[in-house]
Amino acid sequence: MNSLTEENYLKALFNLANDTGEVNVNELSKSLDIKMPTVTSMMKKLSKKKLVHYESYKPLRLTEEGKKEAGIIIRKHRLTEMFLVEKMKFGWEEVHDIAEQLEHVQSLIFFEKMDELLGFPKIDPHGSPIPDKNGKMIWKEYSKLSDCKVGESVRLAAVINSSSDFLKYLNTRQMQLGLEMKIKAIEVFDKSFVVTYDKHLNETLSHVVCERLLIEKK
Amino acid sequence: MNSLTEENYLKALFNLANDTGEVNVNELSKSLDIKMPTVTSMMKKLSKKKLVHYESYKPLRLTEEGKKEAGIIIRKHRLTEMFLVEKMKFGWEEVHDIAEQLEHVQSLIFFEKMDELLGFPKIDPHGSPIPDKNGKMIWKEYSKLSDCKVGESVRLAAVINSSSDFLKYLNTRQMQLGLEMKIKAIEVFDKSFVVTYDKHLNETLSHVVCERLLIEKK
DNA sequence: GTATATAGTTAGATTGATCTAACAAAAACA
DNA sequence: TGTTTTTGTTAGATCAATCTAACTATATAC
Numbered sequence: 001m002n003s004l005t006e007e008n009y010l011k012a013l014f015n016l017a018n019d020t021g022e023v024n025v026n027e028l029s030k031s032l033d034i035k036m037p038t039v040t041s042m043m044k045k046l047s048k049k050k051l052v053h054y055e056s057y058k059p060l061r062l063t064e065e066g067k068k069e070a071g072i073i074i075r076k077h078r079l080t081e082m083f084l085v086e087k088m089k090f091g092w093e094e095v096h097d098i099a100e101q102l103e104h105v106q107s108l109i110f111f112e113k114m115d116e117l118l119g120f121p122k123i124d125p126h127g128s129p130i131p132d133k134n135g136k137m138i139w140k141e142y143s144k145l146s147d148c149k150v151g152e153s154v155r156l157a158a159v160i161n162s163s164s165d166f167l168k169y170l171n172t173r174q175m176q177l178g179l180e181m182k183i184k185a186i187e188v189f190d191k192s193f194v195v196t197y198d199k200h201l202n203e204t205l206s207h208v209v210c211e212r213l214l215i216e217k218k
Numbered sequence: 219m220n221s222l223t224e225e226n227y228l229k230a231l232f233n234l235a236n237d238t239g240e241v242n243v244n245e246l247s248k249s250l251d252i253k254m255p256t257v258t259s260m261m262k263k264l265s266k267k268k269l270v271h272y273e274s275y276k277p278l279r280l281t282e283e284g285k286k287e288a289g290i291i292i293r294k295h296r297l298t299e300m301f302l303v304e305k306m307k308f309g310w311e312e313v314h315d316i317a318e319q320l321e322h323v324q325s326l327i328f329f330e331k332m333d334e335l336l337g338f339p340k341i342d343p344h345g346s347p348i349p350d351k352n353g354k355m356i357w358k359e360y361s362k363l364s365d366c367k368v369g370e371s372v373r374l375a376a377v378i379n380s381s382s383d384f385l386k387y388l389n390t391r392q393m394q395l396g397l398e399m400k401i402k403a404i405e406v407f408d409k410s411f412v413v414t415y416d417k418h419l420n421e422t423l424s425h426v427v428c429e430r431l432l433i434e435k436k
Numbered sequence: 437g438t439a440t441a442t443a444g445t446t447a448g449a450t451t452g453a454t455c456t457a458a459c460a461a462a463a464a465c466a
Numbered sequence: 467t468g469t470t471t472t473t474g475t476t477a478g479a480t481c482a483a484t485c486t487a488a489c490t491a492t493a494t495a496c
Contacts, residue, residue, distance in 0.1 A: 005453065026473055038454055040475060045452090057461060057474060087305070088331050101323045107316045113306050223483065244443055256484055258445060263482090275444060275491060 014070035022059035071135020077103040078124035093167035127158020142214035154215035232288035240277035289353020295321040296342035311385035345376020360432035372433035
């Protein structure tokens with residue numbers, strides 16, 4: 001059994017891991033807002049528990065067991081977010097903070113029941129995949145809207161870094177997952193996009209926004 | 219903000235309080251399975267936070283503020299139990315342990331949403347009253363089945379000390395809140411009751427069981 | 437009403453999670 | 467390549483929550 005604190009370290013390691021699965025102590029420290037010496041000592045502890053590969057001055061890596069544990073926590077988080085949106089009628093911009101607390105509930109049956117009531121969803125309200133019971137998660141390869149070209153028709157599949165402010169911004173523009181839109185123009189000087197969807201005929205999206213919108217091409 | 223640990227002490231104090239609101243250090247220690255010196259030091263801490271009246275060698279009492287905080291935790295616990303039973307289809311014998319974890323979630327809006335979805339229930343699945351947002355709770359005065367007489371017709375209104383084993387015992391006998399039954403006989407030697415309800419024409423209930431069943435007379 | 441048992445407190449140690457200060461290694465820079 | 471900056475580690479302190487051992491006050495019992 002891992003402590004709540006340990007769970008937070010595992011989750012952060014999982015989320016920060018780059019393509020090779022490596023995370024620096026400094027990144028982790030910043031992400032958790034915990035000073036580096038504290039992080040180092042926790043890494044030694046998790047290393048002793050065989051959850052993290054730790055060697056002095058080397059980048060951190062989760063072990064297979066560590067990945068599994070982290071994946072299960074993320075599973076709990078995302079199932080909870082889905083439950084909050086689908087069954088409790090919260091907005092997608094409200095659920096992150098609540099899920100952050102519920103993800104530490106130990107009762108497995110609680111989350112299995114959620115899963116069942118939701119019909120075993122594969123993605124959360126922000127389009128992120130929900131890991132299976134073994135913590136395994138399958139990432140679908142989406143493109144960023146910012147990498148698309150003029151004239152393309154796309155479907156909004158997921159959002160990156162789903163902060164409340166960003167999601168509220170999308171809400172005010174009636175943008176939600178599944179939305180189909182067409183790229184009318186791309187401004188050269190600031191890389192902003194002009195798109196059309198539903199009743200929005202000329203909505204301008206800044207480059208910052210387009211980088212956070214993941215889409216499927218139609 | 220109180221720590222999870224502090225919340226557990228407050229809740230225990232609330233639940234153990236007798237009619238005068240007093241609790242002994244020893245009782246609290248046993249109830250929480252925490253040694254007495256630890257309890258003493260926590261009481262000094264909560265006293266500094268104005269949540270408990272503490273004087274050396276005197277019984278403990280929650281302050282008004284302490285009662286409020288404790289009441290709110292119990293509100294969260296009982297709303298959660300109700301939600302788990304009504305909306306997530308758990309059995310009443312399964313929900314205590316899960317609610318024990320969820321009651322520490324800080325998000326107030328989460329519990330207000332539960333309350334709303336449940337239609338603002340006044341009692342939990344075991345018949346215990348749900349405190350209001352200020353932690354205030356109104357106890358209805360019920361009788362114990364064990365205090366009733368032969369021939370009386372009663373309605374099951376609540377159960378005391380709703381341990382999983384006890385509730386499973388009731389389940390196997392198709393006993394649930396609202397059940398109407400008639401007392402056919404009381405055995406003198408062991409104070410067991412013979413009752414009739416639904417299709418059960420001669421169900422025998424031990425004295426221990428009858429003491430845990432709270433009823434309204436019809 | 438003294439002796440004994442029970443309940444409660446004090447003192448001091450331990451563990452987990454954090455910090456700061458000081459130092460060491462690795463990376464970036466010039 | 468040598469210096470500076472950034473990153474990471476070690477050592478030691480602090481705080482919350484727990485414990486045991488030893489002591490004290492209150493309650494119970496004869």
